[in-house]
Amino acid sequence: MPGIADAAESAGALDILTDQALFEAVGVRIGFAGRAGGVSQGPYASLDCALHVGDDETCVRANRRLLFEALGVGGARAIIPTQVHGTNVLVVRPGDDFDAAQEAALEGADALVVSAPEVGALLNFADCLPLVIVSPSGAFGVAHAGWRGAVAHIAAKTARALSALDGCDPAQFNAYIGAHIRSECFEVGEEVVERFRTEFGEVAIADARHVSLAAAVTADLLEAGLDARRIADAGICTVCHSDRYFSYRASGGTCGRHAVVALRMS
Numbered sequence: 562m563p564g565i566a567d568a569a570e571s572a573g574a575l576d577i578l579t580d581q582a583l584f585e586a587v588g589v590r591i592g593f594a595g596r597a598g599g600v601s602q603g604p605y606a607s608l609d610c611a612l613h614v615g616d617d618e619t620c621v622r623a624n625r626r627l628l629f630e631a632l633g634v635g636g637a638r639a640i641i642p643t644q645v646h647g648t649n650v651l652v653v654r655p656g657d658d659f660d661a662a663q664e665a666a667l668e669g670a671d672a673l674v675v676s677a678p679e680v681g682a683l684l685n686f687a688d689c690l691p692l693v694i695v696s697p698s699g700a701f702g703v704a705h706a707g708w709r710g711a712v713a714h715i716a717a718k719t720a721r722a723l724s725a726l727d728g729c730d731p732a733q734f735n736a737y738i739g740a741h742i743r744s745e746c747f748e749v750g751e752e753v754v755e756r757f758r759t760e761f762g763e764v765a766i767a768d769a770r771h772v773s774l775a776a777a778v779t780a781d782l783l784e785a786g787l788d789a790r791r792i793a794d795a796g797i798c799t800v801c802h803s804d805r806y807f808s809y810r811a812s813g814g815t816c817g818r819h820a821v822v823a824l825r826m827s
């Protein structure tokens with residue numbers, strides 16, 4: 562059974578949650594980075610991996626290198642999409658042109674599904690929910706779910722795209738939910754609560770003004786055929802732990818982004 566919390570390991574000065582058993586079984590390295598161990602300063606301190614938030618580009622590129630080295634995949638290439646709170650799932654197959662895929666990703670994608678070896682996927686987060694899904698085939702998906710993505714079923718859409726790509730039964734997939742804003746800190750408007758109720762019933766509603774992204778995404782994954790026993794949740798709130806993770810809400814809006822990466826080495 563997958564676990565990220567209990568498979569946590571410190572990679573040098575970086576704070577990365579991973580699943581070592583997954584890597585040994587199917588060769589997919591996953592990494593949920595925290596903000597420690599990078600070179601960025603001020604509100605971006607320190608492992609900011611996003612180019613769109615006002616940080617120094619040289620620092621961001623250095624941080625990405627540090628992250629890949631810490632994961633043992635230094636020098637590997639990764640597709641890094643422009644995240645737009647949409648539901649576009651970009652698929653990258655073996656033999657696809659890397660530069661063309663990266664170009665397409667810049668036009669907007671909130672999930673990447675990859676079966677190509679040695680092509681990483683890197684997405685950025687500061688409160689939104691990071692989801693990684695890994696197939697026993699070695700193909701994987703990485704998705705970004707804020708409330709808009711959650712109610713638009715980006716999680717199920719990613720799982721289905723992965724299954725369509727490699728033909729594996731979603732019940733065999735491992736899914737990993739990283740640190741994000743948990744329901745106790747996620748106050749939203751009544752209209753957002755109603756959207757969650759419409760899409761997921763009561764399961765993702767904490768109270769009249771709070772919703773659970775993790776419960777919504779989990780319900781979505783179960784609907785797509787995943788096995789509840791194969792869904793691991795790091796159980797960490799980015800707002801409550803803004804010393805360890807970037808939090809848009811806790812920072813007041815100016816902050817870096819921590820990265821989530823997946824990659825299969827051949």
Ligand SMILES: [Zn+2]
Nearest residue numbers: 746798800801
């Ligand atoms: Zn919290």
